[in-house]
Amino acid sequence: MGDQLFKQSVELTLKVVGGKWKPVILCHLTEGTHRFGELKREMPDITQKMLTQQLRELEQDEIIDRKVYNQVPPKVEYSLTPYGLTIKQVLNVMSEWGANHQKKMQAAPSEPPHTEAAEP
Numbered sequence: 001m002g003d004q005l006f007k008q009s010v011e012l013t014l015k016v017v018g019g020k021w022k023p024v025i026l027c028h029l030t031e032g033t034h035r036f037g038e039l040k041r042e043m044p045d046i047t048q049k050m051l052t053q054q055l056r057e058l059e060q061d062e063i064i065d066r067k068v069y070n071q072v073p074p075k076v077e078y079s080l081t082p083y084g085l086t087i088k089q090v091l092n093v094m095s096e097w098g099a100n101h102q103k104k105m106q107a108a109p110s111e112p113p114h115t116e117a118a119e120p
Contacts, residue, residue, distance in 0.1 A: 016063065022054055025051075026058070026084075058084075062081055064079065
């Protein structure tokens with residue numbers, strides 16, 4: 001039963017902060033408040049539509065806060081909520097794992113992919 005709870009918890013975590021862009025967005029927001037344009041410039045490969053969608057989902061899950069200033073042109077800032085700040089621990093572990101994985105891959109000798117010989 002405990003193993004099932006573990007799996008469900010990991011699945012929920014990935015549902016909220018997983019994917020290609022959400023962890024990257026969250027990494028930028030751990031540095032402080034960012035405007036939409038700043039986030040877009042720091043992630044040139046993300047489309048405007050995808051960034052908007054990901055920010056809305058993170059806001060809906062109360063991970064980030066969206067602050068709109070009543071001015072022309074409109075100014076919108078994004079920041080982590082107090083609850084969202086707790087994701088920094090997860091991002092730190094992911095960063096450490098990624099750095100270790102990169103070292104492992106660089107240290108591994110290049111081997112051709114293993115293929116099975118076809119039997120006659």
